[in-house]
Amino acid sequence: MTEQHTNIYNFGFIDEDSKREVRRQLLKAVALPGHQVPFASRDLPIGRGWGTGGLQITMAIIAASDTLKVIDQGDDESVNAVNLRRLLTRTTGVSTTVDTQAATIIQTRHRIPEEQMREDQILVLQVPMVDPLRWVEPNLERATVMHGEADYGRMWVYMYESVIKAGDIRIATQYPVIVAGRYMMDTTPIPRWDVLRLHNADHLSLFGAGREKRVYAVPPYTTVEPLEFEDFRFKTEYAEGQRCHRCGATNTFLTGHFVKSPGTDEPGHWVTSCSDASYCDKQMVAQGWTEAQE
Amino acid sequence: MTDVASWVLNVTGLTKRYGLGCPRCAESTGPDHGSSQCPFCQTVHACVNAGFTLYQGEVLGIVGESGSGKSTLMQLINLTINPTAGEIWYREPTQDSTAMNLVTMDGFTRRHFRNDRLGIVHQRPELGLNMRFSVGGNVAEKLLLANWRHIGRIRERITELMIQTELPPERIDDDPNTFSGGMLQRVQIAKALSSNPGLLLLDEVTSGLDLSVQARVLDLIRRIQWEQKMTMLLVSHDLGVIKQLARRTIVMKNGFIVESGLTDQILEDPQHPYTQLLVSSAL
Ligand SMILES: Nc1ncnc2c1ncn2[C@@H]1O[C@H](COP(=O)(O)OP(=O)(O)O)[C@@H](O)[C@H]1O
Ligand SMILES: [Mg+2]
Numbered sequence: 291m292t293e294q295h296t297n298i299y300n301f302g303f304i305d306e307d308s309k310r311e312v313r314r315q316l317l318k319a320v321a322l323p324g325h326q327v328p329f330a331s332r333d334l335p336i337g338r339g340w341g342t343g344g345l346q347i348t349m350a351i352i353a354a355s356d357t358l359k360v361i362d363q364g365d366d367e368s369v370n371a372v373n374l375r376r377l378l379t380r381t382t383g384v385s386t387t388v389d390t391q392a393a394t395i396i397q398t399r400h401r402i403p404e405e406q407m408r409e410d411q412i413l414v415l416q417v418p419m420v421d422p423l424r425w426v427e428p429n430l431e432r433a434t435v436m437h438g439e440a441d442y443g444r445m446w447v448y449m450y451e452s453v454i455k456a457g458d459i460r461i462a463t464q465y466p467v468i469v470a471g472r473y474m475m476d477t478t479p480i481p482r483w484d485v486l487r488l489h490n491a492d493h494l495s496l497f498g499a500g501r502e503k504r505v506y507a508v509p510p511y512t513t514v515e516p517l518e519f520e521d522f523r524f525k526t527e528y529a530e531g532q533r534c535h536r537c538g539a540t541n542t543f544l545t546g547h548f549v550k551s552p553g554t555d556e557p558g559h560w561v562t563s564c565s566d567a568s569y570c571d572k573q574m575v576a577q578g579w580t581e582a583q584e
Numbered sequence: 585m586t587d588v589a590s591w592v593l594n595v596t597g598l599t600k601r602y603g604l605g606c607p608r609c610a611e612s613t614g615p616d617h618g619s620s621q622c623p624f625c626q627t628v629h630a631c632v633n634a635g636f637t638l639y640q641g642e643v644l645g646i647v648g649e650s651g652s653g654k655s656t657l658m659q660l661i662n663l664t665i666n667p668t669a670g671e672i673w674y675r676e677p678t679q680d681s682t683a684m685n686l687v688t689m690d691g692f693t694r695r696h697f698r699n700d701r702l703g704i705v706h707q708r709p710e711l712g713l714n715m716r717f718s719v720g721g722n723v724a725e726k727l728l729l730a731n732w733r734h735i736g737r738i739r740e741r742i743t744e745l746m747i748q749t750e751l752p753p754e755r756i757d758d759d760p761n762t763f764s765g766g767m768l769q770r771v772q773i774a775k776a777l778s779s780n781p782g783l784l785l786l787d788e789v790t791s792g793l794d795l796s797v798q799a800r801v802l803d804l805i806r807r808i809q810w811e812q813k814m815t816m817l818l819v820s821h822d823l824g825v826i827k828q829l830a831r832r833t834i835v836m837k838n839g840f841i842v843e844s845g846l847t848d849q850i851l852e853d854p855q856h857p858y859t860q861l862l863v864s865s866a867l
């Protein structure tokens with residue numbers, strides 16, 4: 291899977307000074323878990339909003355010895371993942387993998403891989419929206435002061451209102467959490483299914499937002515608690531009896547697809563399968579399938 | 585009242601200036617010059633060298649014309665603006681508590697102190713309430729910031745506070761925009777009382793209300809003061825309101841305290857010319 295590293299660009303595309311600057315902000319982010327640290331987001335040969343925040347983090351921390359995995363919506367083969375991976379391999383020459391176990395750096399949008407990550411691995415998340423307080427305080431400067439004072443009363447009223455109006459907490463994604471008992475953090479872009487997997491994780495998670503020019507981090511073994519009430523608990527998307535139609539897994543995050551056999555008159559139907567495609571393939575191989583099948 | 589152990593708030597040299605100031609500020613601002621703004625450098629001396637002590641269970645009135653610095657003083661004590669100079673000492677009304685200087689607190693401690701120990705009611709309900717949230721949500725904010733995490737118990741407490749402030753508890757989930765001005769002041773009072781604060785700040789809470797509504801809100805405040813022995817700072821431009829509730833009064837003009845003492849004495853025998861004017865026009 292290795293592509294040739296061409297010497298037209300600096301290793302990792304951005305120059306060493308910029309990388310050092312990003313790493314400095316990342317150290318700050320790790321020291322203050324969940325705290326948003328501004329950084330000088332650069333222009334990259336892909337549009338902002340397509341993962342430039344995560345990309346700059348990966349470019350700043352990657353070494354020639356790393357093995358990279360890039361996923362988008364859980365899939366290594368989505369167009370966006372392929373593009374980002376191509377850019378990273380062309381500018382670094384590092385080897386890539388689809389196997390979560392084999393990767394040292396995993397850049398992702400939307401998902402945390404199903405297989406539990408280890409201490410020696412780093413997860414880099416591309417973040418579209420940074421601040422959970424944007425729901426209750428659109429003014430960035432005032433929101434920053436609120437974070438500084440842990441002034442989260444209004445955000446809790448928002449949660450209260452959600453329960454009162456809908457009978458339950460109605461937040462599908464971008465679920466807010468409290469990190470290390472202190473800072474409120476947005477879990478954009480991961481589903482609720484993955485939120486609890488940040489809690490006391492073995493691995494380091496780094497979040498980067500290119501458009502909003504912020505980075506933040508959840509270091510290993512750090513508490514991540516979703517906002518919830520004693521009588522209205524945080525819930526994941528898990529549904530009783532859920533099952534991947536390919537590998538049969540009942541304990542993964544599933545996505546729905548509409549399938550219809552080409553050239554037949556059969557009406558199509560909906561199926562669900564693991565959102566983490568490479569994990570699903572791995573399960574199927576373990577079950578004796580020689581090639582991933584539909 | 586002379587018992588040193590019974591004071592709650594002690595303010596000294598409290599000053600708030602908007603602008604950098606210039607050498608001619610002192611000789612051109614204040615009550616003798618009829619303005620708190622310096623004509624040379626435009627600096628506003630909103631509150632200058634204010635000092636007073638507030639005792640447990642006492643209502644202290646602050647009276648003065650518009651722009652005299654009353655709200656500035658309230659905001660300083662509510663820790664929503666930083667003073668240019670001065671100290672604000674607070675003490676829990678228990679025998680063995682130690683006083684703390686609120687001015688030197690860091691932002692985090694200040695935020696949680698304000699939530700827990702202070703309650704404020706503003707003239708304009710939009711300043712104290714979030715009109716996008718329900719009535720109950722607004723009353724719940726301080727409880728939520730104080731880590732109340734059980735919706736059922738939070739709603740019990742909101743209901744209790746609504747009854748206490750004479751609001752219909754069945755309207756707990758209503759939109760505050762459907763409430764009258766007098767009711768919104770009650771919602772603000774319910775919110776302010778939710779944490780059982782040690783000090784209640786009331787800034788022109790009845791200004792802008794019809795006289796009959798105003799009288800009922802003042803009755804409520806009087807009842808709370810009586811039942812809970814609540815310590816209060818009551819700001820009004822209306823001496824009539826002050827007279828009804830405050831035992832002692834401070835008179836402010838152009839950023840300065842020009843007179844202070846027992847309300848009855850001030851009404852009977854005002855010393856400062858401005859106070860004399862105020863009293864004669866109020867009668
Ligand atoms: N943020 C500010 N910037 C500049 N001047 C201010 C500010 N806030 C208040 N002032 C000025 O301070 C003075 C006192 O205002 P305020 O305390 O609101 O008076 P009061 O409540 O007695 O009507 C006024 O002249 C007002 O214009
Ligand atoms: Mg005012």
Ligand SMILES: [Zn+2]
Pocket residue numbers: 605606607608609610622623624625626627
């Ligand atoms: Zn001046």
